[in-house]
Amino acid sequence: MNATQSLPPDVGWEPIPTGAHAAAVAPRPGRSFWQDVWYRFRQKKLALGGGACLLLIAVLAIAGPSLTGYSYSAQQSSLANVPPWLALAKLPQSDDLFYINPHLKVIEVTPDGRLVRQVTQTGDDMVNKRMSFDLDGATLYLDYSAQPPALLDPDGQRVPATSHHWNTSYLLGTDALGRDILTRTLYGCRISLAVAVVAALVNMVIGIVYGGVSGYAGGMIDVSLMRVVDIISTIPLTLYVILIKVVLGSGGFLSIVIALSSVYWVDMARVVRGQALSLKGQEFVLAARTIGAGPGAILKRHIVPNAMGPILVTATMLIPSAIFIEAFLSFIGIGIAPPMASLGTMCNDALTTLRASPYQLLIPAAAICVIMFAFNFVGDGLRDALDPKLRQRP
Amino acid sequence: MTAPMPLLAVEALTKHFPSGTRDKPVRALDGVTFTVRRGETFGLVGESGCGKSTCARTIIRLYQPTDGRIRLDGTDITSLSQRQLRPFRRRMQMIFQDPYASLNARMTVRDIVAEPLAVHESALPKAEVTERVELALSQVGLSREHLLRYAHEFSGGQRQRIGIARALILHPELILCDEPISALDVSIQAQIVNLLRQLQEDLDLTYVFIAHDLSMVRYMADRVGVMYLGQLVEVADAPALYSHPLHPYTQGLLASVPVPDPAADLVARPPAIEGDVPSPIDPPSGCRFRTRCPLARPICGEASPALTDTGDGHEVACHLYGGPGQSPDHPSTTTTSDHQNHLGGNPT
Ligand SMILES: Nc1ncnc2c1ncn2[C@@H]1O[C@H](COP(=O)(O)OP(=O)(O)OP(=O)(O)O)[C@@H](O)[C@H]1O
Ligand SMILES: [Mg+2]
Numbered sequence: 001m002n003a004t005q006s007l008p009p010d011v012g013w014e015p016i017p018t019g020a021h022a023a024a025v026a027p028r029p030g031r032s033f034w035q036d037v038w039y040r041f042r043q044k045k046l047a048l049g050g051g052a053c054l055l056l057i058a059v060l061a062i063a064g065p066s067l068t069g070y071s072y073s074a075q076q077s078s079l080a081n082v083p084p085w086l087a088l089a090k091l092p093q094s095d096d097l098f099y100i101n102p103h104l105k106v107i108e109v110t111p112d113g114r115l116v117r118q119v120t121q122t123g124d125d126m127v128n129k130r131m132s133f134d135l136d137g138a139t140l141y142l143d144y145s146a147q148p149p150a151l152l153d154p155d156g157q158r159v160p161a162t163s164h165h166w167n168t169s170y171l172l173g174t175d176a177l178g179r180d181i182l183t184r185t186l187y188g189c190r191i192s193l194a195v196a197v198v199a200a201l202v203n204m205v206i207g208i209v210y211g212g213v214s215g216y217a218g219g220m221i222d223v224s225l226m227r228v229v230d231i232i233s234t235i236p237l238t239l240y241v242i243l244i245k246v247v248l249g250s251g252g253f254l255s256i257v258i259a260l261s262s263v264y265w266v267d268m269a270r271v272v273r274g275q276a277l278s279l280k281g282q283e284f285v286l287a288a289r290t291i292g293a294g295p296g297a298i299l300k301r302h303i304v305p306n307a308m309g310p311i312l313v314t315a316t317m318l319i320p321s322a323i324f325i326e327a328f329l330s331f332i333g334i335g336i337a338p339p340m341a342s343l344g345t346m347c348n349d350a351l352t353t354l355r356a357s358p359y360q361l362l363i364p365a366a367a368i369c370v371i372m373f374a375f376n377f378v379g380d381g382l383r384d385a386l387d388p389k390l391r392q393r394p
Numbered sequence: 395m396t397a398p399m400p401l402l403a404v405e406a407l408t409k410h411f412p413s414g415t416r417d418k419p420v421r422a423l424d425g426v427t428f429t430v431r432r433g434e435t436f437g438l439v440g441e442s443g444c445g446k447s448t449c450a451r452t453i454i455r456l457y458q459p460t461d462g463r464i465r466l467d468g469t470d471i472t473s474l475s476q477r478q479l480r481p482f483r484r485r486m487q488m489i490f491q492d493p494y495a496s497l498n499a500r501m502t503v504r505d506i507v508a509e510p511l512a513v514h515e516s517a518l519p520k521a522e523v524t525e526r527v528e529l530a531l532s533q534v535g536l537s538r539e540h541l542l543r544y545a546h547e548f549s550g551g552q553r554q555r556i557g558i559a560r561a562l563i564l565h566p567e568l569i570l571c572d573e574p575i576s577a578l579d580v581s582i583q584a585q586i587v588n589l590l591r592q593l594q595e596d597l598d599l600t601y602v603f604i605a606h607d608l609s610m611v612r613y614m615a616d617r618v619g620v621m622y623l624g625q626l627v628e629v630a631d632a633p634a635l636y637s638h639p640l641h642p643y644t645q646g647l648l649a650s651v652p653v654p655d656p657a658a659d660l661v662a663r664p665p666a667i668e669g670d671v672p673s674p675i676d677p678p679s680g681c682r683f684r685t686r687c688p689l690a691r692p693i694c695g696e697a698s699p700a701l702t703d704t705g706d707g708h709e710v711a712c713h714l715y716g717g718p719g720q721s722p723d724h725p726s727t728t729t730t731s732d733h734q735n736h737l738g739g740n741p742t
Binding site: 033282283287288291292305 | 451454456476479480483484486487488490491492495496497498499500501502509510512513514544557560564
């Protein structure tokens with residue numbers, strides 16, 4: 001203390017007031033590992049964006065279908081194959097506009113983009129390549145002798161579709177059966193997210209417990225448990241789904257859920273086993289054993305929390321791949337059964353009208369991409385946040 | 395012995411690990427016998443890999459012994475099940491070598507120190523747990539402001555204190571210290587040694603104190619056992635061991651202790667031991683030290699010398715003492731200086 005007072009005045013240091021020290025040593029919670037992770041994760045704009053995107057998709061998928069006003073299965077065949085972006089033709093005899101769909105159906109559209117009805121066709125003159133329609137008693141002609149087909153005004157002149165408007169009745173258009181694509185996409189996202197949740201649960205519960213027990217127990221238990229894992233992982237998931245479909249007699253969502261829950265945890269089990277093997281020799285685990293803690297307590301308190309990094313990284317890679325597996329199985333026809341909308345079945349449905357209505361494929365495909373990208377960005381961000389040493393990328 | 399019952403008695407303790415490649419096991423610990431009296435500090439010294447950690451971990455039953463007996467306060471705990479062992483675990487704790495690896499990075503100091511209570515006194519109300527943790531922390535020189543911090547926020551010395559607090563919280567009688575200071579800075583080492591001595595005085599603790607060189611146990615141990623390749627080669631009271639070591643290995647170890655005063659080093663000292671430690675998978679026949687012993691004789695390769703008392707509880711396992719051709723009343727001090735001359739005369 002005397003030393004502080006005898007400092008030369010030009011040093012510029014002053015003794016701290018006595019109260020300041022007490023404030024500085026007041027108990028404060030330390031920054032935990034997870035606070036560190038969250039801090040680093042926040043720095044990753046892409047990962048945050050991915051997370052926000054997933055959140056948005058989840059909210060839309062859960063609440064959305066009841067807001068669109070359509071059911072995923074209700075068909076409106078008179079308004080089939082209408083895209084989201086309409087090229088409209090204006091005729092002098094009507095206030096409304098007209099949209100010609102790829103199958104030469106003429107649809108009446110209000111100036112603000114609402115679909116009114118399909119105009120009734122009365123005849124088709126194949127020689128002149130001209131169709132006639134009945135518009136409130138008057139006859140309307142559609143000339144398809146040249147591309148693109150166009151309506152004819154009362155003078156017989158082709159009226160090009162010049163004005164454009166967004167389809168406000170069906171924001172993302174309708175499919176070949178006249179079902180609302182927006183509603184169906186949201187339902188598809190719902191199924192994708194449900195698959196993600198199932199995959200996550202299965203991995204987090206069965207995978208962690210199985211792998212943890214195997215790795216921590218070691219010896220013969222480990223060997224036999226891992227042989228089971230080897231056997232399970234040699235059989236492709238597709239085969240399980242087909243077999244379960246046969247056994248259940250029906251297929252759909254349930255068979256995918258059962259297939260995922262029975263076999264989709266093996267990768268996680270392997271990762272957790274490896275972690276448990278390396279962690280169980282660490283001194284803090286030995287310390288817990290010298291204290292007398294049982295295997296369950298050690299797994300719960302020491303092994304799993306310390307393996308959480310690799311577990312989360314594995315989970316964020318397994319979840320998007322589960323989503324893709326569901327979409328793929330549905331696409332090839334052994335997944336979600338027809339009236340239900342899965343992004344995979346929607347893609348498949350769109351194939352028949354792909355040339356005329358590519359949006360029917362693009363929309364569900366884009367949804368799959370966005371979901372998988374979002375999960376992958378979150379996973380990348382999580383991995384970097386969990387292990388800062390891995391961050392040194394060029 | 396007619397002395398009071400030792401707190402810890404280890405008899406012919408043996409631990410073999412399966413060695414991955416060959417049928418032969420790793421003989422990490424081969425017939426180690428010693429006793430630790432209540433209240434004393436037993437130092438266990440030896441080069442890296444000689445089986446010190448294995449010895450401590452086998453005593454505390456982290457490893458199942460291959461052979462031999464462990465008695466804690468007269469009770470044979472060698473083959474008790476983990477469940478039967480629990481009451482004994484309270485009486486016997488361990489402090490680990492690596493202060494970074496021995497604390498779970500995902501737990502707060504409070505949870506780390508309270509873990510023994512969670513296992514043994516799970517019914518304890520939360521407030522009382524915190525109280526006990528605070529007491530244990532204050533015993534090791536930490537305060538309640540550290541309670542909610544995580545281990546990575548502490549220095550090595552502080553971490554080792556947390557580890558000590560965890561070992562103390564159940565009021566054990568015996569603490570196995572597995573190189574508790576060798577991972578620390580020299581300045582911190584003295585603090586931890588002083589803390590351990592203070593705790594021993596205050597709490598009547600008994601220590602088995604492991605170190606890899608003799609200087610570290612000098613100020614701690616009442617008795618010292620010197621290990622080589624899984625076996626004890628010499629056990630003696632600390633003053634006797636430092637003043638007249640009998641086994642050539644002990645002499646070599648003492649020679650390798652750095653001397654604070656460089657001038658003292660100029661005085662003729664026996665050279666440090668040369669060569670590498672043989673593999674514990676294939677230990678040399680007879681005396682295991684013979685491959686590096688400057689005094690090795692033919693008999694050393696034939697028979698394994700037993701640990702024998704040369705008087706005053708100074709035990710040594712070496713054919714130079716009590717072997718054939720050796721007079722039983724041969725004064726050990728003379729023998730020692732003899733050897734030192736021998737060693738000193740060795741060119742290098
Ligand atoms: N779990 C194990 N499995 C196989 N071999 C082991 C195992 N633990 C130790 N060993 C072997 O036993 C021998 C003694 O090891 P131990 O850890 O007891 O040495 P130590 O004296 O504590 O050394 P250090 O001073 O480096 O800590 C070494 O050869 C080591 O390789
Ligand atoms: Mg060791």
